[in-house]
Amino acid sequence: MDTNTRLHAAAIRRYVTYGIIAALILGMAVFQFITARQQEFDGVRINLAGRQRMLSQKILSGILLYDDGRETRSAVEKNIAVFDSALRALIDGGTAPLDLAGDTVRTLRPIDNTSIRTQMLRVMETWRPFRDRCEEFIERRDRAALQYLIANNFALLDQIDRTAYLLQVESERKNSIITGVLAAEIALIFLLFGLILSRYILRLRNVEAHIRDLEKLLPICSACKKIRIDDAHPENMRSWISIEKYLHESKINLTHGICPECAARLYPDLSPYKK
Numbered sequence: 445m446d447t448n449t450r451l452h453a454a455a456i457r458r459y460v461t462y463g464i465i466a467a468l469i470l471g472m473a474v475f476q477f478i479t480a481r482q483q484e485f486d487g488v489r490i491n492l493a494g495r496q497r498m499l500s501q502k503i504l505s506g507i508l509l510y511d512d513g514r515e516t517r518s519a520v521e522k523n524i525a526v527f528d529s530a531l532r533a534l535i536d537g538g539t540a541p542l543d544l545a546g547d548t549v550r551t552l553r554p555i556d557n558t559s560i561r562t563q564m565l566r567v568m569e570t571w572r573p574f575r576d577r578c579e580e581f582i583e584r585r586d587r588a589a590l591q592y593l594i595a596n597n598f599a600l601l602d603q604i605d606r607t608a609y610l611l612q613v614e615s616e617r618k619n620s621i622i623t624g625v626l627a628a629e630i631a632l633i634f635l636l637f638g639l640i641l642s643r644y645i646l647r648l649r650n651v652e653a654h655i656r657d658l659e660k661l662l663p664i665c666s667a668c669k670k671i672r673i674d675d676a677h678p679e680n681m682r683s684w685i686s687i688e689k690y691l692h693e694s695k696i697n698l699t700h701g702i703c704p705e706c707a708a709r710l711y712p713d714l715s716p717y718k719k
Contacts, residue, residue: 493608
């Protein structure tokens, strides 16, 4: 394999490495975006679960006040409707009221976590008979229905608390995943930056080595042996000086002698050397 082929193969491997790292960074960024969008729904669910807890108590207190004549039927029924619609939206997705008046709503996606969905279904199983007894008491002021509501209020509250806890744990788990992915993403960015930087540093060093090699080349006239000292203006006579002057300007001290060849040529009678 010749040099050009090896360099081409090395370049391909290098760019493939860059591409893989860039693809991993892009994939992590997409994952972070999707997870962040899911967390937005998680925050709404946690808030709704907390409000459901408060609303369950408001429903019971409203029933008691209604029994005492200090609360209207429409107000109690409104709280029941808000609780019911919010619970259904938490489980199966759909429009959930964000306030008790129902003026502000938010569309949720169905819950995809199996354990949380199972717990929410338990809340629904507890809520359905609770809701039916509320309606029975509102319609007929059934005392047995009222006793059922008082006796089972804490059971409903406990199921809602369990749901809120699971939602919080799931949100914290996603936060931990996002933190880990972000750390890995930053590490890959630094790795990619380091690889690119090291490549450029290597190229700079190669250029510097090439420049040093070029600086070692001494332009000399092939005829008169003068040295060129100004590469920018080779046509100028002042750009060329004799070897002796160049060496002198280079701080090299010269002394004179005569070589055997010149001695034989210039002083044939005196020279002990023969051509």
